[in-house]
Amino acid sequence: MGRRSDHTRSELETLFVDEGRRQLAEVGLAKFSARDVAKRAGYSIGTVYNVFGSYDGLMVAINARTLRLWAQDLRERLAAADPAGRIEALVRGYFEFAEENPKSWIAVYEHHMADGGPAPQWYQDVATEIMGIVAAEIAAALPSPDPAKAIALARSLVATVHGHCVFALYRTFDLLGETAPAEAALARVREALAAAGAAG
Structure with missing residues (x-):
């Protein structure tokens, strides 16, 4: 039988997300x-659903944690980068976070809500945080500040880097003869x- 009343609701959220990750x-x-998450945490599946509402609720919470860790990683890379290397820091950070967390990273893109609808708004806000980091650097x-142009270009460049990253993780590039996918993605971004008129 699972434990009862050992943790507060907030503690349970953290426990299940940690175990889920x-x-x-x-x-x-x-x-x-x-169910395995609940079992390994020492609780019943009913407790998981009481906390998150559904399987989707649990997955969204887990993916949100991954996204927040990723955003934190990118900010730390930018803080350590020299002014001329900030774009490169973002591209390499994209690849390296994915390489270090492959299954958690791909789950962000593979999971879809069971009803086919959108994820909760709070999760969408978390998911757009990385795009905001990229758009600020773009x-x-x-040469001239244009937020609309920057966000549109950021979306395209993230898609370019993401495609290279997925091909690298799934070893598709091995079949195509590309031996340096991060460098290729960086070249396309530059x-x-x-x-678009960016300097250097």
């Missing part, structure tokens, strides 16, 4: 089980920025 990192989304690199 551990399991996700081990088995990936396809084999992920909310805006700083462009070409796009140069075409």
